[in-house]
Amino acid sequence: MPAATAEAGTDYAARFSQLDAWLHQHQALWRAKPFTTPQLPWEADWPELATWLRGRTLEQAEAAHNQPQLLDAPEPFASLARRSIELTELPQWHDADSFSVPGRPLGLSSACSTTSKSHVVELLSRHIPGRKWQQITRFAACVRLGWQEPTQHWLDWCAGKGHLGRLLAWQGGQPLTCLERDAALNRQGAELGRQLGVASQHLDADVLEAYAWQQLQPEHSIVALHACGQLHMTLLQQAVAQGCAQLAVSPCCYNRIDSAEYRPLSSIARAGQLRLTRDDLGLPLQESITAGQRVRRLRDQSMAWRLAFDIWQRQARGIDRYLPTPSRPQSALGQGIAHFCRDLAAHHQLQLREPDSWEQLEEQGWQRLAQVRNLELLPGLFRRPLEVWLLLDRALYLEQMGYQVRLGQFCEYQLTPRNLLLVAERCSAQTAPTL
Template sequence: MSEPILTSGELLARFQALDSFLLQHQALWRPRPFYHLRLPWEAELPELAAWLRSRSLEQAQASDSDLFALAAPAPFTELARQAQALSQLGELPSRDAPARSPNLSVDVPGRKLAQIQAFASHLQFQQQPTHWLDWCSGKGHLGRWLTQTDQRLTCLEYDPALIESGSALSKRLGLDAMHLQQDVLAGDCSERLSKEHTPVALHACGDLHVRLLQLASRNGCSQLAVAPCCYNRIAGKQYQTLSTAAQASALQLSRDDLGLPLSETVTAGARVRRQRDQSMAWRLAFDLLQRQLRGIDEYLPTPSLPSEWLSKPFARFCHDLAALKGVASPGEQDWATLEASGWQRLAEVRNLELLRNLFRRPLELWLLLDRALYLDEQGYSVRLGTFCDYQLSPRNLLLLAERA
């Protein structure tokens, strides 16, 4: 039996169940293993903690791709069962897309094109759109793919270079498209949306897609489609709830919490994974070093570093990072042992993260349901489901809304 999508009458019950689950177990998913030598929950679950810490980095990476099947000590299996049940969500109905010109795929990366095609095939509205509005459009690839004969297209984008490239592509294809420079968070953006528009957003980040939901509902757009991304890209330090149900919840989310659903790496290539692993292992080794040098047993945040830093010898990496953070010079250390400790910590961190990762999808669905319930309160009929395979994009949830 296929999993169901969620519609307006079913949103609140699922939200409340997820809310209860996340609140009950927040001590397990809020602390980040990367920041702690020992996690607060380890004292209460010593068997699970010891089992996870005993495993290799390779085992952690293999398990993360099939998390719900991992035969770990209690309460892991039961939590996995609950998380999986609460996260069930089916694929939205799709249709065969009309034939499109091969020219539309020019300059579109392969994975992005597949995501656009999947997104487009799941857009089914009662009223045929007459004027698409591609929100945070980049070069407008999504909008061009959607636009048929007798339809218009407006693309809103902040980056002038992307606007110029997108406009040139549209002109070359003979499309009736306007590419407009717009900060969608600015006050004057409201003037860009009207009742005639069908706004679409494929992987618009945090505040950007929330802004669309607010303006589209306020300005009378009768239908819209949003596949959110990067929930942690918000201006404030705390998440601002949208719906009445979320506002009544005791669950308060920080910007750091909002990053949990984004912690998968299914779309990363082998080279990127190797660089990420080296960066994290070296940072974890430096964390051990800085605790010793500062005499303070707590994590010291470090900034994102250019990839060139990973080409340095490990000792130079630590010296330079200490200088960058104003930490005393490390002097001479047993660098080989310290680096090995960093890699060992990485294996432990990745395995300890498996417990936290059980809550990735439940938290993401909680966030989507907050958005869906908000639109429901604005008079929309809402459908929530998936639009593509998880391997094509982990951010595969699509929110469709329409009102008479």
């Protein structure tokens, strides 16, 4: 591991405490929910910003959604945006390498000796959509930047068909164990491994159960690409318990945890100021990068109609309170706004006086959607900081438990917004954990 890493340990604790204080100080801004609260408490403090955001179109909101930090909006937006960028800076490891499929020279494996390189690449990338394949090759390239010791045995955690583990095992010639709950994926993964001559075993395993943890061994180098909240948190805890040598984890779906309150892993985060709910953990996931235009249009329509229902029910009931709206199949949009709203009213067992004009109500719903989306750009500034806070909690936990840790971005944000990577290696002269 490069010398810079020793400093990075201290940096992570310092960065964490800055982020913790900043997120805590501004929680009224990022916890505010424009969708359910027509007038937000912060608007009284920042009227110029509120008016500016409310005056913009839905298209403008959409254009700024994924990078709200770049928006030239009135204060305090601009200052918060600058701070958001400063606090979330992480190395871009994806600039550091080329992403052709680097690997051992063909011919090392008897299964590959007669195959052309393009056939090998085809076998490695078979069944993988283009974007996923790019994520996998970038992840595989970055793993090597963080570890000093040679890898002995790969373990792919929540492996799916084990594409990532198979690429790494094929490149390095080490054996591979995949843990995956879905037996059909395991069978397909085993077949792909056989065709490539990779020594892989694909075990049907629920990684939240203790029997699966027995598979973890000290010599394992564990990779986990986009394992959801509880799945990767369990991995970190069990890998530490088994003293696994190396880890490379890219988390996703932080809110998929088994408790209503977030329980930090590190003692530093536990001693911090911020207390998070499962709902808060959804904030970092609110990007729309991967949705296509048609999907976005349908999502917008559904949201505009829900907001129209909200306007209607508040007026008709004379009660200024949000009523949750249940999810409805896409086909519900085909029956028109009147049917859609009446159905939501029936869900709440309400018989409401019908609006004078459904068209006008729909128009109001779309206007409100534009305002909601623009007001949401403010919490959007805290999306990445909250994600980095969560990543740092994981990093600090591993450091505490005797690992050297590096954090970076393994691919471009456009490829997947979940592009953060934690790479850790057990220190050879281990000190006793202090949790």
